[in-house]
Amino acid sequence: MTSSLSTASPPEVRRRPRRWLQKNLFNSWLNGLITIALGGVLLWAGVEFLTWAIVEADWRVIPANLPLYFVGRYPADQYWRLWLMLAIIGALSGLTWGVLAQRVVRLFTVPVLVGLSLGGLGMMLIPTPPIYRLFGLGITLVSVFSAWGGRQLARQFSQLGQWLSLLWAVTFLVAFWLIRGGLGLKVVSSNDWGGLLLTVLMSVASILLCFPLGVLLALGRQSSLPVVRGLSMAYIELVRGVPLISILFMGQVMIPLFLPEGVRPDRVARAILGLTLFSAAYLAENVRGGLQAIPRGQWEAANALGFNAPLTVGLIVLPQAIKISIPAIVGQFIGLFQDTTLLSIVGLLELLGISRAILANPEFLGKYGETYLFIGVIYWGFCYAMSIGSRRLEQQLNTGQR
Amino acid sequence: MSSSPDAPIPIWRDDRFWKAVFQIAILAGVIGLLSVFFSNLNDNLNRTGLQFSFDFLEKSASFSIGETPIPYSPSDSYLRAIAVGVLNTLRVVLVGFVLTTLLGILAGVASFSDNWLLRKLSLLYVEVVRNTPLLLQLIFWYFPVFLSLPPPQTPVQLPGPIFMSKTGIYLPWPTIAPAFWLWLVALIGGAIAAIALWQWRVKRQVERAESGLPQLVGLILLGIIGLGIVTIGFNWQVPQSPTPGRFTGGLRLSLEYTALLVGLVVYTGAFIAEIVRAGIQAVSRGQWEAARSLGLSSGQVMQLVVFPQALRVIIPPLNSQYMNLAKNSSLALAIGYPDLFSVASTSLNQTGRPLEMFIILMSLYLTLNLMISLVMNQLNRMVQVKER
Numbered sequence: 168m169t170s171s172l173s174t175a176s177p178p179e180v181r182r183r184p185r186r187w188l189q190k191n192l193f194n195s196w197l198n199g200l201i202t203i204a205l206g207g208v209l210l211w212a213g214v215e216f217l218t219w220a221i222v223e224a225d226w227r228v229i230p231a232n233l234p235l236y237f238v239g240r241y242p243a244d245q246y247w248r249l250w251l252m253l254a255i256i257g258a259l260s261g262l263t264w265g266v267l268a269q270r271v272v273r274l275f276t277v278p279v280l281v282g283l284s285l286g287g288l289g290m291m292l293i294p295t296p297p298i299y300r301l302f303g304l305g306i307t308l309v310s311v312f313s314a315w316g317g318r319q320l321a322r323q324f325s326q327l328g329q330w331l332s333l334l335w336a337v338t339f340l341v342a343f344w345l346i347r348g349g350l351g352l353k354v355v356s357s358n359d360w361g362g363l364l365l366t367v368l369m370s371v372a373s374i375l376l377c378f379p380l381g382v383l384l385a386l387g388r389q390s391s392l393p394v395v396r397g398l399s400m401a402y403i404e405l406v407r408g409v410p411l412i413s414i415l416f417m418g419q420v421m422i423p424l425f426l427p428e429g430v431r432p433d434r435v436a437r438a439i440l441g442l443t444l445f446s447a448a449y450l451a452e453n454v455r456g457g458l459q460a461i462p463r464g465q466w467e468a469a470n471a472l473g474f475n476a477p478l479t480v481g482l483i484v485l486p487q488a489i490k491i492s493i494p495a496i497v498g499q500f501i502g503l504f505q506d507t508t509l510l511s512i513v514g515l516l517e518l519l520g521i522s523r524a525i526l527a528n529p530e531f532l533g534k535y536g537e538t539y540l541f542i543g544v545i546y547w548g549f550c551y552a553m554s555i556g557s558r559r560l561e562q563q564l565n566t567g568q569r
Numbered sequence: 570m571s572s573s574p575d576a577p578i579p580i581w582r583d584d585r586f587w588k589a590v591f592q593i594a595i596l597a598g599v600i601g602l603l604s605v606f607f608s609n610l611n612d613n614l615n616r617t618g619l620q621f622s623f624d625f626l627e628k629s630a631s632f633s634i635g636e637t638p639i640p641y642s643p644s645d646s647y648l649r650a651i652a653v654g655v656l657n658t659l660r661v662v663l664v665g666f667v668l669t670t671l672l673g674i675l676a677g678v679a680s681f682s683d684n685w686l687l688r689k690l691s692l693l694y695v696e697v698v699r700n701t702p703l704l705l706q707l708i709f710w711y712f713p714v715f716l717s718l719p720p721p722q723t724p725v726q727l728p729g730p731i732f733m734s735k736t737g738i739y740l741p742w743p744t745i746a747p748a749f750w751l752w753l754v755a756l757i758g759g760a761i762a763a764i765a766l767w768q769w770r771v772k773r774q775v776e777r778a779e780s781g782l783p784q785l786v787g788l789i790l791l792g793i794i795g796l797g798i799v800t801i802g803f804n805w806q807v808p809q810s811p812t813p814g815r816f817t818g819g820l821r822l823s824l825e826y827t828a829l830l831v832g833l834v835v836y837t838g839a840f841i842a843e844i845v846r847a848g849i850q851a852v853s854r855g856q857w858e859a860a861r862s863l864g865l866s867s868g869q870v871m872q873l874v875v876f877p878q879a880l881r882v883i884i885p886p887l888n889s890q891y892m893n894l895a896k897n898s899s900l901a902l903a904i905g906y907p908d909l910f911s912v913a914s915t916s917l918n919q920t921g922r923p924l925e926m927f928i929i930l931m932s933l934y935l936t937l938n939l940m941i942s943l944v945m946n947q948l949n950r951m952v953q954v955k956e957r
Contacts, residue, residue, distance in 0.1 A: 191685035198684045205686050394592040398599060408892075408935040410899035413910065413927065420923045424613050425606040505702035512704075512903055519705055536713035543701050543709065550700035 219536070228534040229541050230294040232525050236542065239361015239516050245353060248345045249364065254306050259338055261310030265317025266328050274318055275311075283311065339375070343368075357435040361516035363545065369435065369517065370504045373442035380443065381450030382489075386480060388451060389458050399451070406448035412509050415441045419513045438510050446503050453499055457492035458484065497557035501550045508546075518542050610924070617921070625920050626651075632915055634907045636823055647916050654912030655933060661829055661908065662895050662937075669834045669894060670887075673841025678871070680846050691842065698839035704900055706836055711828035711904040718824070721814040732808055732816055738827050739808035742820035752802035756795060763791045771873065825906035829898065837894045841887065848883035849875060880952045888945035892938045899934075909933060 193199040229236075238249060268274055275283075290303035321327045346368065348354040360368065387399030406414065418441030423431050432440070461484050469479040489496075511520030522538045525531055531538075580586050614621065630650040631643045638656045641649055679691040698706070716735070719725060724734035732739040743749050770784035808819030852875045860874040861867070899910035910930065917926040 191683070194683060198682075201682075201684050202686050205690060209686075209690075392588055392592050394596050398595070405931070405935070408938045409931050410896040410910065410934060412899050412902065413930055413934070416914065417923075417927055420917070421927065424610050424923065427609050428612065428616070501700070508702040508704040509900070512900075519702070519708075535709075535716075539705060539709045539713060543705055546702055546705060547697065547700045551696065554700065 224537050225534060226537055228525065228531045228537050232531075233293070233295060235362060235521050235525060236518065236545075237362050238364045239521055240359045241355060241361070241364065242353075242359065245348075245355060248348075248352065250302050250306075252342045252345045253302075254309055255338055255341065257306040257310040258313040259334060261313035262317035263331055263335075264310075265314040265319075266321040266331060268314075269318050269321040274314060283307065339371070357433050360435065362521045363518050365435070365515065366504070366507045366517040369439055369442060369507050369510070370500070372439050373446055374500050374503055376439065376443040377447040377450055380447040382454055382485070384447060384451035385454035385458060386485075388455055403448045403451050406445060407452070411445050411506055412512060414445045415509055415513050417441065418444075434515060438513070438515055442503065442506070442510075445506075446499065449499055449502075450496065453492045453495040454488060456495060457488035457490075460491050461487050494557055494561045497553060497560070501553050501557075504549060504553070505546065518545065614924075619922060621924060623925055625922060625925070630916065630919075632919065634912065635905070636826065636907055647920070650912050650916060651909070651929065651933075654907060654909035657907055657912075658895075658898055658901075658909040658937075661826065661833065661898050661901070661906075665830055665833050665837070665894050665898070666891055668830070669837040669841060669890075672834055672838035673890075674845055676838060676842035677845025677849065680842070681849060695839045695842050698836055699843070703832070703836045703897055704903060707829065707832040707900055707904055710832045710835075711825070715824045715828045721816070723813075724810065724816075730807060732810065735824070736816075737824060738822040739816045740820045740822065741805045741807045743803035744806055746804070749803060752798050755802075756798050759791055759795050759798075763788060763795075766791070775873075823906075825901070825904055828904055829901050829906045829908075833894055833897060836897070837890055840890050840893075844883055844886045844890065845879070848879035848881075851882045852878045877952070884945065884949045884952055888942060888949075891941050891945065895937050895941060896934065 192202040234241075234243070234246075238246070241249070265274065287304055287307050290307060291300050293300060293303070317327075344350060345352070346355070346360065346364070347357070384399045384403060387395045388403060390396050390399070415438065418437045419434070422437050422440065426432075465483055465487070466479060469483045474483065507517055508519040510517055511523060514520070516524060519542065522542050526533075526535060526538055626648045627646050629644050630647045632650070633643050634641055634650065634653055636657060637653050638660060639649075639653060641653050676691045676694055679687050680695075682688050682691075718733050718735050721734040721736045724732040726732055729741055731741075766784055766787055770781040770788070773779045773784070774781045806818040808816050808821075810816050856874055856878065857870055860870040865873065898908055901908035902911040902914060905911075913926050913930050917923055920926070
């Protein structure tokens with residue numbers, strides 16, 4: 168009797184909206200005032216925005232240029248390559264998720280199902296030819312199936328997890344081959360890459376390339392050898408002291424000057440080089456944070472076991488340090504993803520650059536609000552998803568509270 | 570134990586030898602790489618016929634700059650153009666520091682408010698701003714927001730009066746005269762006296778449980794005097810619009826400056842809000858509870874117990890946010906505000922001297938960041954715990 172009473176009472180309290188309002192919005196006269204003022208401003212802003220979005224805004228600029236936003240001037244007859252790439256990445260992501268979640272009781276919980284159906288619905292609503300909508304839906308289904316399959320496989324073969332990183336590396340190469348062409352496929356020049364495709368490609372390539380350099384710099388900065396420490400420190404502090412845009416300009420203007428006559432890497436390569444050199448310095452600082460968190464006892468224990476310095480670093484210290492710094496590294500990746508917008512200033516047609524190019528088209532002149540809102544939502548979606556993913560990863564690795 | 574301890578260690582088994590070899594190899598590699606780069610650079614420069622020198626700084630810049638805090642005309646030298654750029658950058662950065670700190674602390678403290686709406690709004694602000702690129706935000710503030718202001722004939726009028734139109738933002742501004750500086754000194758003195766009085770009052774209240782009424786009267790008197798100085802002594806010039814489309818008096822801010830300032834402040838403020846939030850969370854709950862059980866009100870707990878402790882956690886990461894703000898001000902280029910980077914890039918295009926311009930740019934930005942670091946380290950030393 169008492170137990171049924173005590174379980175029944177909390178929902179009763181929660182269900183009373185007046186109580187809730189009084190407790191959370193009007194518990195003192197100051198709070199009441201704040202609530203009324205904020206509510207008024209929010210209501211006004213909401214009404215203004217909705218009138219603009221429904222009455223004034225001309226949203227045709229989005230569907231008319233949809234391929235440009237996503238892939239730039241990539242030739243339309245080669246789109247199948249990008250779909251194939253998406254399908255491979257979708258399947259592999261599903262597989263990875265399934266393997267990582269092999270010990271979870273239920274893979275498809277309610278939030279996941281809701282997210283998937285919302286994603287599928289969104290896919291169906293994108294104003295593209297129906298065949299592409301079906302492709303999108305198909306890729307979603309493929310990743311769901313491979314997640315399920317990955318979980319089953321991982322339960323049978325426990326070695327699967329170790330092969331995943333190799334699989335991802337191979338996939339990256341295959342994806343690059345599909346985008347660029349060659350080896351039997353028609354070559355698509357990097358001048359035709361653009362939009363979201365170029366944004367994602369550049370940020371992924373830069374983070375992968377800056378990883379070894381950043382780790383080396385972090386180790387160098389912690390090294391006991393004065394020359395190595397001095398050089399690493401000088402590099403890190405110099406790069407961190409100047410704006411990214413100046414480094415990107417340098418990438419575009421100075422790299423050809425430093426190379427022998429006639430050697431002129433293409434613009435995308437120079438951009439990736441600039442981003443890599445820049446983010447390596449920041450990554451080094453993140454990894455250094457991880458290195459400093461490793462207790463001295465780990466070094467001493469490794470020394471006592473007879474490991475020499477490179478082995479101690481490679482097998483004992485670095486794996487732990489990187490695990491600790493994963494959240495910071497994901498944060499940096501989010502930053503890098505956002506920083507690719509700066510390449511629009513040096514003339515690359517990534518997502519922001521292509522939007523500015525579209526806005527320069529007389530047909531869409533002045534449609535700033537619509538375009539920037541649209542790509543803002545895309546950027547926000549990617550970054551928010553990554554930050555949620557990083558929080559999950561942090562919980563799983565439990566590195567948040569050492 | 571076969572070899573005697575006095576026998577010299579063979580050189581290839583000596584750790585120090587290998588360390589030295591390794592360092593020499595790295596140094597040789599770096600020097601080799603740099604010398605290859607510089608010989609290429611030399612060849613390339615020789616071909617274009619440009620010799621490395623800073624002489625061009627004396628030449629006439631022959632481009633005009635939209636906003637000039639010091640007198641400047643296109644016939645002035647590149648050096649003066651760069652000085653204008655530096656001043657424009659400082660104008661944004663210094664005002665930005667103050668505003669972004671206020672916004673960040675406000676939003677960070679708001680996330681602990683017991684008002685549900687305020688809490689959620691602070692969360693929404695941080696999540697939206699941190700997850701979209703700064704450049705996009707700047708462009709958004711400039712093109713769809715500020716450039717869509719009405720023409721000067723029908724300006725938006727805010728209380729103040731503040732006029733906002735396509736030609737700029739007009740704010741009331743004190744008349745800059747010797748009297749103004751005297752009043753300003755008096756105001757600052759009064760503020761210092763008020764802070765001292767406030768601290769004395771709190772001390773008496775906490776230690777002796779006095780009401781603090783006499784001090785409160787003193788504070789109110791100081792406040793009234795301060796208000797008098799600000800309203801009357803400052804001799805405010807208010808912007809007016811005698812004929813439609815023209816404004817006189819007050820301070821005019823260009824749309825580029827305002828958009829850059831608002832964009833940078835809003836963006837950095839979200840990061841500072843997160844830092845403030847983390848700092849307040851780092852103060853253990855026991856401190857709250859202990860202070861509450863001593864009879865302090867929740868506002869007093871925040872002000873006297875929690876915030877001073879949180880400051881120790883907040884100040885070190887603030888340093889890097891201020892440095893980010895200073896570096897990010899270089900994105901002014903995208904919205905046409907003539908800051909240091911934008912002036913430098915115009916000069917670069919005109920002179921074709923990338924190396925010299927980059928050396929100037931890097932040293933100026935490094936100096937700026939170094940100064941921020943020095944000030945912040947000093948501040949950090951002031952708030953850290955003074956242990957035995």
